[in-house]
Structure formats: structure tokens, C-alpha cells
Amino acid sequence: MAMATSSCDDLVSASTTPQSKNRIVTYLQAASSTPFLLPIVGAICFALGRLTKPQNKTGSLRSPAASNVSLQLACFLKDLRLERYIPQFAKAGFCDVNDLEFVDEDVLVSFGCSVKDRKRFMAARRATFGGSLPVLPEAAHPSPRARPRRQRMASSTVHDSFMSTSISAPSKSCPSSDSAATGESSEAAGMAGLCELCQRDIDVLKRSKDFAALTRQLTEGSMEERCQVAETLQILSRDDIMRELIADSGVVPPLVTLLRDGSSSGKSTTIDILVHLASDPVLRRTIAAADAIPLLIPLLGEGAGDLAAKATNALWLLAADYTLKPAIAASDSIPALVKLMRDGTAGGRAKAACLLWDLSRDDTLRHPIAEAGVVPPLLNLLREGTADEKSKAAGVLTNLPSDVLRQPVAEAGGIALLVELLRDGTEEGKANAASALWRLALDDIFRCPIAVAGSIPLLVQLFRDGASDSKWKAVGALRTLASSALLRQPIAEAGSIPLLVRLLSIGTKDAKTTAAATLYYLSLDAAWRQPIAKLGAVSQLVQLLRDGSDEGKMEAAGALSNLASDEKLRASISAAGASPLLVQLLKDGTDDAKTKAAGILLKLVAVPELRDSIANLDAIPLLVNLLSNGTAEGKTEAAATLWYFVAKDAWRQPFIEAGGISSTVDMLSEGTSDGKANAVGVLWSLVHDDTLKRPIAEAGAVPLLVRLLQNGTSDAKTKAAGILMNLALEETLRQHIADSGGIPLLAELLDKGTSEQKIEAVAALTNLALNSEVEEVLSSQGYTPQKLQETLGSLERYAILSMNLVDDFNENTQT
Secondary structure (H helix, E strand, C coil), rough: CCCCCHHHHHHHHHCCCCHHHHHHHHHHHHHHHHHHHHHHHHHHHHCCCCCCCCHHCCCCCCCCHHHCCHHHHHHHHCCCHHHHHHHHHCCCCCCCHHHHHHHHHHHHCCCCCCCCHHHHHHHHHHCHHHHHHHCCCCCCCCCCCCCCCCCCCCCCCCCHHHHHHCCCCCCCCCCHHHHHHHHHHHHHHHHHHHHHHHHHHHHHHHHHHHHHHHHHHHHHHCCHHHHHHHHHHHHHHHHHHHHHHHHHHHCHHHHHHHHHCHHHHHHHHHHHHHHHCCHHHHHHHHHHHHCHHHHHHHHHHCCCCCHHHHHHHHHHHCCCHHHHHHHHHHHCCHHHHHHHHHHCHHHHHHHHHHHHHHHHCHHHHHHHHHHCCCCCHHHHHHHHHHHHHHHHHHHHHCCCHHHHHHHHHHHHHHHHHHHHHHHHCCCHHHHHHHHHHHHHHHCHHHHHHHHHCCHHHHHHHHHCCCCCCCCCCHHHHHHHHHHHHHHHHHHHHHCHHHHHHHHHHHHCHHHHHHHHHHHHHHHHCCCHHHHHHHCCCCHHHHHHHHCCCHHHHHHHHHHHHHHHHCCCHHHHHCCCCHHHHHHHHHHHHCCCHHHHHHHHHHHHHCEEEEEHHHHHHCCCHHHHHHHCCCCCHHHHHHHHHHHHHHCCCEEEEHHHHHCHHHHHHHHHHHHHHHHHHHHHHHHHHCCCHHHHHHHHHHHHHHHHHHHHHHHCCCHHHHHHHHHHHHHCHHHHHHHHHHHHHHHHHHHHHHCCCCHHHHHHHHHHHHHCCHHHHHHHHEEEEEEHHHHHHHHHHHHHHHHHHHHHHHHHHHHHCCC
């Protein structure tokens, strides 16, 4: 405050000079801008009367039209945010705060005040002018019309100490006579008393000691007095500073007892105060510590009036503190809220749904809420409620446990109601409807019914036009629906792809992740890969691969893997800079991300021109590590990718140095069916190198290859026989193959296998027969070396003839 630091003597001396008016005005201006000083400002203005009337030419506090309005009245109206009506008050002759006695609602209507402004004014007038003011001498400038004067002091119940000293108002007559000197002396004395009171009572108010009388009245007073105190606190609690003072003063515990003992009006006023206090997060626990929650819960049952709605609103504000939710739920509030939602007033139903929505965010409270029978009232609100009630009902449904939510909602027509809300609801209602549909769609049996109800175009529209939260929930629902193969086409045809690609560039990290996941599902259909790529998705997905969260990188890798299934898109994926990022993902990504990265690299290395550039990024050791330590799917993808690399001599050494042979052999026993087939493919490429035959055998490959002859896939059997054929070229390995049981299985393959398998099997047996002991065994079974050679020759001639026939057929077909 400009003059707050001035001493009392300074103010007194200033008041006797021509400049006194300006200094006093400055002081009052500063004081009136501080809410907890307004009662003091009122006292000063009453005492000074019209002494501080400003001069328009030198900077007026008010406009010329309102120059007759006293500063006290101007401050009063300003505090109520009604300063725009000051000219009407002046024109009607209401120039002083004393005149407010004659301002009723009819007068306010004539001023053009809104209903809200009228209510605020009348409540403030009753509360602020509730006590008696000292009788002050008449001002020199009489009121425009004669009327009785009833002097009242602002908030006298709270601030009795302000008027404990009698104050004389200054005279306004000309200071040209002795009376002028007397007036100046009176003015100085009045100012001295006021300043003394101000200096004392500001500190008292800050220390909240002024509330001691209130606390006594709330504890010891009659019910009427207690209700009057509550009305005063109701006005004061609207101010931020006053809220803190009220909470710190110890008034709250005795005030809360009105919730139990007070009349309906007293309870309502008390709840209003608690709502004001609870709007400050710091004060919520103060209210809870005063045991307000158990006293608010029974009021929820009074659903016929507004009391239940007000109590629900207070509990909702308290529930914003998560530590208070268990206390609210433990007090039997949930059944009462469900009943209020079913039988209460419109406002009560909406507030009950809102509180249940908040409580249902706590995982531990979802089942109790569901078990209280909340679903039927929620669906009834969706069917017959107001727009706000429908929105809150959908919000509660979103948080209910899946096992409780889905079947009852679907059977009662809830899907159609949610889709209707998605079409016609408020912004919040649409967002909650999308969220509830998203939750329902997690169960695949509801995805098609949700789509059939017409949700997909509405979700896409909300995705396009909704607010940020609405977009997020809409795309989440679309993502879940897109996991159903039947719904991908309608989702794409509804115009979602451009929106998803745009979201990849402008969304938050979570939004980008969801967009990438949705594109992953859509790109599972080959028909949508090119449209997705043409809209620029490849570069955005690569960017997400670089900067996204772990989940975002994984989803981006999945979408890129699907796009890479189109051979025409592989070069563009590589050109966008995907390869280094995929190799980095192999190094430090999650297990799932490594698997997806290996899957994309598998498709990229299928392009010969890209193979060397990827190998030069040191991808081979990382793939070998994935072969040893990855998930089953990751090992399968890694083995398939390595198969491409080891086919070239230059890239075998990095593979061997990384321990690739032993890791590949281990796959023959531990891998999936596809994984074993890929591992056999790697060994089949390696075994043609004579220097690698013995290392392969020493890694334990022979028994595992023999087992594949019996249990492997058709392709695995063919390649296993081919590897054994090459290993049998090593003299030291022939007996090892025979001892591992290879001869009877190769013979069976020769007898019953495909033509290719028969060729590999007879070639393997021919090489094994180079060992004399093995030759004796084979001859005893009818497989003499001569017969094996004849069989091999006939099979090779048959194979050549078959290939020629196929070539001729293809040529004729093309012609």
C-alpha cells in the first residue's frame, strides 16, 4: 500500500493541509484493493464522509457521471464486480453506502442488473451491513432526497473491535472562520483514531484473532446466532485471503457441526462455505480433519432438494485429494450416490455421477461402485438425462471394471446410447462416449456391434474436429477397433489415414504412439500400405523410431515392418534413414522392439542393394546376440535375417566371431518350428564352406539335424539332409552321423520324401557309404554303392526334366 507505512502522526498532520485529501485518497485506494482491508476502508469512509471527494480535473477515482457516489459505495460495488452500475446508482440518487437500505431487487432490475448480479448484491448487503454503525454527523453535502439514515458497519459481527472507539466525522464547512479550525482539529482527531485502529486491527486480522468471537458464537451461541455467523463466513469465504484466515482460525470444526444440528438453511450455508474452502487444494485436508465427510454423507439422502446436490459438490471437491477418497467411499457414500443418481434432482444426478466418476478413477473403488448397482442408473441417465448428466454417466462407465461393464451395457442397449452421445453430446460427452466405447471394444465380441451402430464415422469426425482430449480418446477407440480385420476397411474409408499421418507429426508422444499403432493395424491389409506411404507416413514413422518413447518406437517399427512387406516401399524406408535406427534398436531397445527391428531388417536385406549397407552398421553381432537372448519370435526373425548375410563369404567372419554357429545350433533344439527352419537355412549356407564343417559338427549339430529328419517341417527335412550330405564329405564325421541314427532316417526319406528330399537323402547316403563300416550297414539294407549311384542319377535326371517342363509351361503361359 502506498501509505501503509506512514505513521499515525504523518497522516494526522497531512489531514490538516490542502494536500491531505489526496494523501487520504491514495491510502484508501491502496487499502480498497486488498480484500481483507475492505471493512477498515468502510470505517474510514464513514468517518471522513465527503472529505475525500476527488477532483475530476486532477485524476478522479470515478467518472464524472458518478462523481456524487462516495468512495465507500464505489469500493463496495467494485468488490462485488458491480462497478459498471455506479452511474445508475448516482443518477438514482444512491450516493452513499447508507442509501443501500433503500435499494431492493426492483431497483436493481431497473438498473438492468442480471439475476446473478442481483443475488450477489442482496447477499452482500445483508451480510456486510448486518450490525449497527455509530451515528456520524450529517455531511455538508446533503443527500439528494430526504430519507432516514441507518448507519451500519461492514461485517460488524466479525469486526466489532473496529468501532470500539468513538469516531467523529470531520466538518465540511469552509475553513475561513474559527469553525474551520475546529473542523480541522476534529478531522485530525478522527484520522488519528482511525489510523490507530487500522494499525492495530490489520495485524489482528492477519493473525486471525478476530475470528475468536466467531468461534465462541459457533460453539456457544443460539442456533440463530450460529446461522448468522455462517452467513457472514459465507460472504468472507469467497475471498482467497479470507479463506486461508478462516481455515487457520479454528472456525471450521464448530462450523461443521451445523451440518448435523443446523436447519436446512444453515446446512446449506455451511456447505457453501466448505465448497469455497475446498476450492483451495491446501484446505481440503483441514475440512476432512474437522470430520466434515461423515456429516456430509447423510445429506446425500436428501435428494428431494438442492441440499444433496450441494453436499455432493462438496464431496467432489474433497475427492480431488486422492488421500480422502477412501474416507468418502468408506462412509457408505457409494450406495447413497447411486440412489441420488436414480432419484435425485437434475443437478443432484449430475453431481452424483460426477463424484462417482472421480471415485471410480481409484482402482480399489471400481468394484464397490459396480457392485452397488450403478450400471442401470447410468444407462437411464444416458437415455433420459440432460446433456451434462449423460456426459458424466459415460465418464463413470469408462472407469468400471471390464467384467462388470461389458455384458450389462451391451445387453441394455448401452452401445447405441453411447453412439448417440458420440453424435449429439457436448464436447465432454463425446469424449467420454468415445472413451467408454474404447473400453467396450477391448472385448473383441463387441467390436463389430460398435461399428454396426455407426460409431466409426463419428469417431473419425471427433478425431478430426474435437478438442485435444477428445481426439486422444477417439483415436484410441479407432486403434482398438482396427485390431479387427473386418473393420480396417471402413476405418480407412472413413478418412482416418490422413488424420493419423498428421497426428504423427503434430501429436504428443503418446498420441504419436497411438497413431502408429493404428497405422500398424491398417497396414496389415496390403491395400492400405501404398496410401499410407503416399501421405508421408514413412518419414514420420522413422522420426518416431528416432525420438519416440520405448512404446512409440516399437509401434513405429511394427508399422514400418508392415509397410516393408511391400517390396516397392523398402527402398524409401531405407532412404528415410531407418536402417541405423533399427540397428540401434537391436542394441538398446526392449525385447519386443528388437523383435520388430529384426523383422524390418529381414525385409530390407532381401533387397541385395541394401544388404551391405546394413551389414556395415555392425548389425550382424547384434542379430547373433538376439539369436541367443531374444524372445522366441525375435530368435526366429534374427535367424532369417542372418541367413541372408551368411550366404555371402564376406559376412561369415563377423558371424563366426560373434558366436553365431553355436547360437544357430542351439536354435535347432530350442527354437520354434519356423525358428528351427531358419537355423537350418543358416547352417545350410555355412556348410558349403569346407572350413566350417567341423566347427558345425563340434557345436553339436549332427544329432539335432538327425532329429529334424524325423520331426522337422518339409523344408527343414530337406535342408537337414543337405547339411548331413555335406558333413559326410568329411571322413571323420561319417561314423558320427551313422552313430547318431542318421542312416535309417535318410533311407526313410529316400523312400517316402519329396523328389528334392530324395536327392538330398541319396546323396548323403552315398557320401556315408565311403566309410567301409557304414557301407556294410547300407549294403545289408539293400543300399549298395552302385544302387545309390543309379538312384541319384535317375533322381537328378527327373529333377532336370521337371524343371524344364516348368520353364516350358511358364514360357507358354506368358506367350
